[in-house]
Structure formats: C-alpha cells, structure tokens
Amino acid sequence: MTCILYNRKLLWASFSFMVQKLVVGNWKLNGCLAANEALIGACGALAGVDMAVCVPFPYLAQAASLLSGVALGAQTVSEFQSGAYTGEVSAEMLAEMGCRYVIVGHSERRTLFGEDDATVGRKALSVLRAGLVPIVCVGESLAEREAGRVMEVIGRQLGAVLGSIGLQQLSRTVIAYEPVWAIGTGRAASADEAQEVHAALRRWLADHDAPAAGMRILYGGSVKTGNAAALFAMPDVDGGLIGGASLVARDFMAICRTAAANGDH
Ligand code: PGA
Numbered sequence: 001m002t003c004i005l006y007n008r009k010l011l012w013a014s015f016s017f018m019v020q021k022l023v024v025g026n027w028k029l030n031g032c033l034a035a036n037e038a039l040i041g042a043c044g045a046l047a048g049v050d051m052a053v054c055v056p057f058p059y060l061a062q063a064a065s066l067l068s069g070v071a072l073g074a075q076t077v078s079e080f081q082s083g084a085y086t087g088e089v090s091a092e093m094l095a096e097m098g099c100r101y102v103i104v105g106h107s108e109r110r111t112l113f114g115e116d117d118a119t120v121g122r123k124a125l126s127v128l129r130a131g132l133v134p135i136v137c138v139g140e141s142l143a144e145r146e147a148g149r150v151m152e153v154i155g156r157q158l159g160a161v162l163g164s165i166g167l168q169q170l171s172r173t174v175i176a177y178e179p180v181w182a183i184g185t186g187r188a189a190s191a192d193e194a195q196e197v198h199a200a201l202r203r204w205l206a207d208h209d210a211p212a213a214g215m216r217i218l219y220g221g222s223v224k225t226g227n228a229a230a231l232f233a234m235p236d237v238d239g240g241l242i243g244g245a246s247l248v249a250r251d252f253m254a255i256c257r258t259a260a261a262n263g264d265h
Contacts (some may be wrong), residue, residue, distance in 0.1 A: 021232060021259040021265035022174065022216055024135060025053040025246025026075060026103060036062055042249030045069025050239075052101050054135075057089055057124035064098035073101030073135070076109055079122040081129075091130035102127045103241075105157065107135045107180045112262065117157055121164030121202035122242055128169045133242065135174045136161050137220070138201075151200050164172065174216045176241040177201060182221025184243060191230040191237075194219045198236035226252045232262040 009247050036059055045051060045068065054073035055063045064072050078088035094102060094164075104127060105120035115123075120136070127134040138157040140150045154177070166240030177197055182188050189197070198217050205212035219231050231237050239259055245251040 010217055013109065019214060020048065020050055020217060021217060022050040022052070022066050022251075023256045023259045024051075024101065024103075024176075024218065024219075024239070024241050025252055026106070026241055026243050027053065027246060028075065028108070028243060029054060030228065030247055031059055032212065033059075033062060037066065039247065040066040040070075040248050043067075043070060043253060046253075046256050046260050047184050047261060049256050052109065054101065054103050060094070060097040060099065071100040072098050073103065074099050075103050075106065077102045077127055079119060079126050079171065081126065089117055091126045091132055094127075094129045099132055101133050101135050101174070103135045103137060103160075103176075106176060107137060107183060111180075115230070117160035118164070120157070121160040124161050124173065125165050125169075128172060129167055133172060133174055135176050135218070137176045137178050137241070139178040139180050139183075139221070143180055145179065150197060151204070154197070155204055156199075156200060162208060168224055170205075170208075171211050171215060175201065175205075175216060176218040176220050178220035178241060180221075181262050184222070188222035188224070188227050188231070191227075191234050194231055195234035195236055202236055207238065223255060225258075227250050228255045228258040229262070232259050 016058050029091055040063060052071035052073045052232055053247040054075045060189040074094045077091050077094060078085060080088060081090050104123040109115045122136040138154045144153050179189055201217055202212045205215060215235060218239045218241045219237050223231060223240045224241050242252060245255060
C-alpha cells in the first residue's frame, strides 16, 4: 500500500496521475533594471510546464509588471509578520507584490546567514499563512554525502519543516533537493544520483503520511541546457531550481522547453 502511495510508476500505470513539471529561476544577488527587462522580455510562458522566477526584493514590482504567464517568487522571507524587525520583508508583503512562490532554506541562507532548521520551518509557516507556496530547499554537503548521511540530513531538515507547518500544509509545499556540493560548482548530481535521492525523499514523505505522489520535488544544483534532459527524464524529478543558467534567457528557456518535452511521469 505504501508502495502505491509514493511510487510514481505504479500510480501512473493505475490512475494516469499527472504532475506538470515546474522550473524556477533563482536569480540570487544579480540583476539591474535594464538587464531584468531584457531577460524577462526574452522569457515567455510555454505549454506543458509551469515556470517561475525568484528575483531580488527591489525588483519584484518591475518583474510583476513585465512577467506574463510566468509566476513571480522571492528568494527568502522574514519569519515575522510585522513590527520592529529592521530590514525584514514579510510574506504578506510578498503576496501583495504578486509573488506566488518563496524559496526558504536555500543552502546559501543556511550557511552564509546562519538559518537553522527551526528558522526555516518558521519561514515556511509564514509563507503558507500568507497563502503563498514555499519552495523548501534541502540537501547535504559533500562531507555528509561521503559519510553516507544524505537521508539523515534531509530527513532532519524536512522534519523541522513538518514540525512547524504540520502535515496538511506540507502537501502544499514544493521541495527542492539541492546537494550543496552541486550548487554553483558546475558539478551537478548525475541523473541517477538525483533520482535515488528524490525517490528516497518521496518515500520519506509517504512514510510521514504526506500525499507523496502528488508533491513536486525539484532538483537544483548546476542544472544546465546539457544535463536538463537526463535529469527531467527521471520519474521522481518534477522540475528544477535553476541558478546561473536562469540569468541567460536562451538557456533558461531551453531548460523550460526540455521540462515541457519531458512532460509528466
Ligand atoms: P546553480 O544554483 O544552478 O547556479 O547551481 C542553483 C541554486 O542555488 O538554486
């Protein structure tokens, strides 16, 4: 029974279950008004794939006014709703600016800005309370991988989010598996490595009573035009979180087209 709950192939065979792929650009700390206009101007919606771009806060209004058929997202958020928190941006503000998605727990936030598992859980909760969709990033370091601790680390990271938001809200989140060693390094996980972790992640979700088969698990970390097809062909890879390649319109659109061509599993 558990098998049927999380196994995409079985579900596909029995119910023609469909989840369209989602490709999300993460611009990180990049952009300026002129470059953004050119980049967004060259990116348009495609049939068969959901697309989003997560831009720096100051450019949300500009991106909201230029995007068409591509969802808007932010790269982080405050865990607080309002008050004396200088420099913070709330999820309600992001909703008002037209965001649909918010990345939480990106490894750069965890390692460079000291966000721990509990903080990531609280941020995911604030995003959900504002009616937005958190893209919860999880992933292991190279040392953790080499020590055979991949699922232990990811389970801990996801467990903190589940503890904060609860089971019902977990089903409304998107999960992004981003091995830290693959982010911005040019060394992506192989399609088989990604599939192995995605399948284990889906099993983890099913074991925690989440509607695992219908949840989206994106892969992120050095996704490029050259490796997107192999990654998106994997049954448990439901799309991608794209950093560097999302800054080049031609590459981002090619990756999105590849996702559309790989359809659903
Ligand atoms: P990358 O970044 O595609 O540049 O490796 C991915 C991410 O950090 O989300």
